[in-house]
Amino acid sequence: MRVTAQRAQLRWTGGAVTEAIRQAAARGALLAAEHVLQASRQHVPIAEGTLERSGTASVDARQLTAAVSYDTPYAVRVHEDLNARHAPGRSAKYLESVLPQEAATVQAIIAAQVRRTLR
Numbered sequence: 598m599r600v601t602a603q604r605a606q607l608r609w610t611g612g613a614v615t616e617a618i619r620q621a622a623a624r625g626a627l628l629a630a631e632h633v634l635q636a637s638r639q640h641v642p643i644a645e646g647t648l649e650r651s652g653t654a655s656v657d658a659r660q661l662t663a664a665v666s667y668d669t670p671y672a673v674r675v676h677e678d679l680n681a682r683h684a685p686g687r688s689a690k691y692l693e694s695v696l697p698q699e700a701a702t703v704q705a706i707i708a709a710q711v712r713r714t715l716r
Contacts, residue, residue: 625710
């Protein structure tokens with residue numbers, strides 16, 4: 598029996614893989630923030646719809662952080678006023694109350710983007 602030498606070559610692309618994962622995580626964070634935005638819009642108090650339309654989702658890809666914000670002069674006041682009366686299903690804490698409910702979905706959205714990149 599004759600044994601022949603086998604050769605293999607390995608090319609390490611760890612830096613490229615790390616960057617691809619980072620980009621996927623940023624993409625997932627934006628998609629997750631958009632999901633939270635949509636969920637919070639279901640609870641935003643509505644008078645004319647201006648507050649609801651002012652909502653936006655953003656991501657800082659470098660820091661891997663995402664944000665959901667509402668941009669009207671009264672957004673914070675409406676969010677924090679627990680004594681105000683709103684239509685059924687609409688409430689103060691329209692953003693803060695949604696986050697714990699959507700945490701598992703947010704994690705799943707980000708994880709799906711990372712998994713897709715690693716295929």
